[in-house]
Amino acid sequence: MKIEYFEARVKIELPEITQELIDLVKDKSVALLTTVQFLEQRASLAVKLLKYCKIVNMKLAHCKYPDQILGCSAFDSEIPENPDLFIYLGGGVFHPKSLILKEVADEVYCLSPIDFSIRIITKEHVSSLIKKRNGALSGFTIAKNIGILITTKPGQNNLKKALELKADKNIYYFLDDTINFAELENFNFIDCWVNTACPRIAYDDSIKIGKPIINIGELI
Amino acid sequence: MEYDLEIDKIISKIKENSAKNVLLQLPDGLKPKAKEIVDSLRKELDVNLFIWSGSNFGSCDIPLHLEKLGIDLILHFGHSRFVK
Numbered sequence: 001m002k003i004e005y006f007e008a009r010v011k012i013e014l015p016e017i018t019q020e021l022i023d024l025v026k027d028k029s030v031a032l033l034t035t036v037q038f039l040e041q042r043a044s045l046a047v048k049l050l051k052y053c054k055i056v057n058m059k060l061a062h063c064k065y066p067d068q069i070l071g072c073s074a075f076d077s078e079i080p081e082n083p084d085l086f087i088y089l090g091g092g093v094f095h096p097k098s099l100i101l102k103e104v105a106d107e108v109y110c111l112s113p114i115d116f117s118i119r120i121i122t123k124e125h126v127s128s129l130i131k132k133r134n135g136a137l138s139g140f141t142i143a144k145n146i147g148i149l150i151t152t153k154p155g156q157n158n159l160k161k162a163l164e165l166k167a168d169k170n171i172y173y174f175l176d177d178t179i180n181f182a183e184l185e186n187f188n189f190i191d192c193w194v195n196t197a198c199p200r201i202a203y204d205d206s207i208k209i210g211k212p213i214i215n216i217g218e219l220i
Numbered sequence: 221m222e223y224d225l226e227i228d229k230i231i232s233k234i235k236e237n238s239a240k241n242v243l244l245q246l247p248d249g250l251k252p253k254a255k256e257i258v259d260s261l262r263k264e265l266d267v268n269l270f271i272w273s274g275s276n277f278g279s280c281d282i283p284l285h286l287e288k289l290g291i292d293l294i295l296h297f298g299h300s301r302f303v304k
Contacts, residue, residue, distance in 0.1 A: 001287050003294045004233045005279060005301050008223040008250060036300045037223070062280070064300035070278060155280025155302045175285060178275055198280065 010037045010113070017048055018116045024109065024202040025053040028084035034091050040069060041113055048191065056083040069095045074102035075217060079137040093121050100126050120121050127174055129203045131155050136192070136202070139212030139220070143191035145170045147184070148216075151197035152177045158196040161216055165194065181208040194219065225253065230295060234265055241295035243286060244273040247298040278302065285291045 003151045017166045030053045034042040046055050050151075059066050062075035071094055086105040088096035096108040098215075100123055110119045123130070140146070146169045149160045162173060172190065176183070179197060193213040225243055234242055242261075254271045261269055268293065275281055279302035282294065 001292060001294065002237050002239075003296055004230075005284060006226050006230060006295060006297045007300050008225060008298045011224055028238065037298075062303050064303060067299070072278075072280075097275075152284055153281055154284070155282065155304065157276070178281075199289045200275065 001143055003072075007036045009040060012041065012113060013112060014041050014045055015116050017045075020103060020118065021049075021111070021116055022052050024118070025049055025085065025087070027053060029054045029056050029081075030085045030087055031056045031067075031083040031131050032087050032089060033060075033067055033096070034088065035070075035094045035095060036068055038113055039065055039068060046214055049185050056081065069098070071095055071200050072198055072214075074098040074104050075215070077104070077216055079104055085109065089106075089113055091198075093125070096121060097126060098200070101129065130151065130208070132202065132206050133214070136206065136212035136214045137218065140192045140194070140214055142210070143169060143170065145189050145191050146192035147187060147192070148173050149177060149184075149197060149201075149213075150175050151198070156197040158216065161194060161220060162194075162196045166215060179205075181205065183208060221252065223253070225228070225257060225297075227257070230257070233266050233295070234267060234293060237293050239267060241268045241270070241290045242293045243270045243272055243283070243291050243293060245276045245283065245294055245296045247276040249283065250297050 032042060032055055034044055049055060057066050060069055060073035062070050062073055086108045088097055088108050088110045093110060096110055097110050099105040107120055107122045109120060115139060148171060149158055150162050150173060151157055152175060190211060193211055194216055195213055196216045198216045202213045206213050225236050244254060244257060272283055277294060279299040
């Protein structure tokens with residue numbers, strides 16, 4: 001069965017560069033990241049900003065294009081040279097939040113492509129998720145019964161990694177396509193879950209799960 | 221927000237693949253565009269068009285086992301190919 005991808009690029013013209021943006025980037029090295037939808041706008045903005053700053057190009061994990069970001073990219077990327085500034089061009093904070101969660105950046109400047117308004121996200125915005133993750137790591141240490149979550153989705157399937165995990169604990173393997181958090185509650189003998197699917201599940205969805213959940217990447 | 225849905229490209233890809241049963245998989249933000257896409261394709265093509273009502277969190281999230289239903293082409297919207 002063939003799969004064809006249609007990226008649904010956005011058709012908008014960016015506004016004029018603001019003085020606030022110029023002051024922000026002036027004489028700095030800047031990573032300018034965006035989703036696939038805004039790659040054309042990102043390219044035109046980068047050309048304009050080159051007068052004021054150095055643009056650092058980045059190839060993040062799982063992305064087809066340079067300077068593209070996915071919700072999971074930061075978790076599997078090695079950033080060779082940290083720029084002075086991370087700017088995310090796009091809406092919402094789901095994608096840039098990953099840079100903070102993975103401690104790639106202390107702060108990310110989220111730039112609206114509509115009016116170039118700027119919203120800064122920092123560690124404070126994700127502090128509750130980080131606290132929960134640290135608690136989950138402690139939960140794993142004391143857990144006797146571990147449930148390893150494995151998805152059948154081809155892009156997120158990590159069966160090999162799941163089987164590689166060795167720990168002095170009782171390990172049980174769970175398969176599903178989309179992980180159903182309500183169903184997990186039925187397996188009340190599990191003390192801690194280990195997620196091998198999308199790494200964002202252990203952060204953003206941890207509040208939906210009664211038991212601690214950590215990513216396999218934190219153990220292997 | 222206006223998106224480039226590439227209807228002409230979709231039509232040529234369906235023809236190129238000689239597909240008969242085609243599934244559209246849209247992320248939440250584009251699900252309201254399903255009618256517009258299906259209506260446009262129906263004007264040009266005589267194929268069965270199905271809309272995936274489940275998730276499309278990314279190109280890592282492709283539905284499985286659709287061959288059993290005779291689906292021969294998935295049109296995945298909103299993401300580029302996932303690089304494993």
